[in-house]
Amino acid sequence: MTTSGTTSSETGGTTRTRRGVGILGTGVIFRAYARGLSTQPHLPVLRVADLDEDRARAAAAEWDIPRIGTAEDLLADPEIEIVVNITPPGAHAALTDAALRAGKHVYVEKPLAATVADAERNVATARETGRLLGGAPDTFLGTAGQTARTAVDSGLIGRPFAATSFVRSSRAETWHPEPSFLFRAGGGPVLDMGPYHVAALVNLLGPVERVVSASSRPEQQLLVTAADKRIDRVDVEIDTHSTAILQFASGALATTMYSFDVWDTELPHIEVYGTEGTLAVPDPNYFDEPVRIRRRGEREWRELPAAIARTTPEPPHPFRGLGVADLAAALDGEPHRTSAEFALHVLHVLAAVQEGSLDDGVVAIPSRPRRPAAVAPQA
Structure with a gap:
C-alpha cells in the first residue's frame, strides 16, 4: 500500500x-x-x-x-x-x-x-x-446522462425550453423490512429520489433560478407488507407527494412530480423539449440505459448512439463511485463535476420543492453553480 x-x-x-x-x-x-x-x-x-x-x-x-x-x-x-x-x-x-x-x-x-x-x-x-x-449523485456522469448532454449541446432538439421529471412510489413498504426512515424528516420522495432527477436536469439545462411548489400527505399511516417485515405499520410524518415548477437561469421551465403515493404511471422519467424535437432520458438513478429522440417531422422515436463508453460493467447494478473518481481527478487539476457547490445547489432546489407552498409563492434559489463540464469521450 x-x-x-x-x-x-x-x-x-x-x-x-x-x-x-x-x-x-x-x-x-x-x-x-x-x-x-x-x-x-x-x-x-x-x-x-x-x-x-x-x-x-x-x-x-x-x-x-x-x-x-x-x-x-x-x-x-x-x-x-x-x-x-x-x-x-x-x-x-x-x-x-x-x-x-x-x-x-x-x-x-x-x-x-x-x-x-x-x-x-x-x-x-x-x-x-x-x-x-x-x-452524490454521480449518475449524470454515466453513458445516459452524457449522451443526453451531447444531444442538447449539439442542438439536436434545437433550443431546450421545457422539461418534465417524474418519480413514482418505490413501494418500499412492500419490500423493506423497516421503511420508517423514508417517511420521516430527511426522507420522502424529494430527498430520496429527487437528487438524481435535479442533478440530471442541471446537467442538461444549467442551474435553477426559481421554484414554485406545493406538497401533500395523502396517507397518514401505511401498512408494511414486506415478507421479512419488522414492523406492521409506518407513521407518515412528512409530505410524500410534491409537485413543482423549476425555472432555470436559461429560461427553460421544468414540471416535476415526486411522489411516494403514485403507485403506477405511464409518465416518462425525464423528457426535455426543444424547438426542434424531444429527448427521452431514462431513469437517472442508473447509468447506461438508452436515450431516445424524436425530432420535428420524424414519425418514430429512435435510440441515440452512446456519446461515451459504457459506464458500468455487466451486470450493471449495483454500482456507484464515479463521483469519487471525479473528485480524485479534480485533485489532479481536472474539472470537478460533482463539486460541493453543485451538490449544495441541488439541495437548495430540493429544499424549495419540499418546503415550499403556494402561499410562499416563488422561491429564489440562492446558489448559482456552473453547469458541470461534459465528460469527454475516451480516446
Whole structure:
C-alpha cells in the first residue's frame, strides 16, 4: 500500500495518482460503492468503519479491505486521503466536518447533508481547511446522462425550453423490512429520489433560478407488507407527494412530480423539449440505459448512439463511485463535476420543492453553480 504521489495507474488512457480511500458506513449502498471503486485501481479502499463492527468486518472480508475500525480510527489513518461518507443522511454533516478537519478530502452520498444549513456549514469548512468536498449523485456522469448532454449541446432538439421529471412510489413498504426512515424528516420522495432527477436536469439545462411548489400527505399511516417485515405499520410524518415548477437561469421551465403515493404511471422519467424535437432520458438513478429522440417531422422515436463508453460493467447494478473518481481527478487539476457547490445547489432546489407552498409563492434559489463540464469521450 502506498500514499498519493508514489504510484499511479492507467484509467481510460490517463495516468491517475494513487489515493487511499476510507469508507464510513457499510449499509445497503456500500456494495455499490465497493463494486464501483473496484473498477478504479488508483483508488484502493484501505479501511471501512461502521457502528456495527460485525457488519464492517463482513464487508471488509467480502471486498478484501485490509482494515476496519471506528470512524476515529479511519480519520486518523495517514494512508487515507479520500473519505467516502455513506452513513445515513442525519450523520452526514458531523462526520463530513470531522473528516475535513482531519485533513481528508470527502465525498458524500446524497443528500450533501440532511439540511441546507448543515450543508452550507460543510461547504464553509471545506473552504476553511482547503480540502475538496464533493457529493452524490454521480449518475449524470454515466453513458445516459452524457449522451443526453451531447444531444442538447449539439442542438439536436434545437433550443431546450421545457422539461418534465417524474418519480413514482418505490413501494418500499412492500419490500423493506423497516421503511420508517423514508417517511420521516430527511426522507420522502424529494430527498430520496429527487437528487438524481435535479442533478440530471442541471446537467442538461444549467442551474435553477426559481421554484414554485406545493406538497401533500395523502396517507397518514401505511401498512408494511414486506415478507421479512419488522414492523406492521409506518407513521407518515412528512409530505410524500410534491409537485413543482423549476425555472432555470436559461429560461427553460421544468414540471416535476415526486411522489411516494403514485403507485403506477405511464409518465416518462425525464423528457426535455426543444424547438426542434424531444429527448427521452431514462431513469437517472442508473447509468447506461438508452436515450431516445424524436425530432420535428420524424414519425418514430429512435435510440441515440452512446456519446461515451459504457459506464458500468455487466451486470450493471449495483454500482456507484464515479463521483469519487471525479473528485480524485479534480485533485489532479481536472474539472470537478460533482463539486460541493453543485451538490449544495441541488439541495437548495430540493429544499424549495419540499418546503415550499403556494402561499410562499416563488422561491429564489440562492446558489448559482456552473453547469458541470461534459465528460469527454475516451480516446
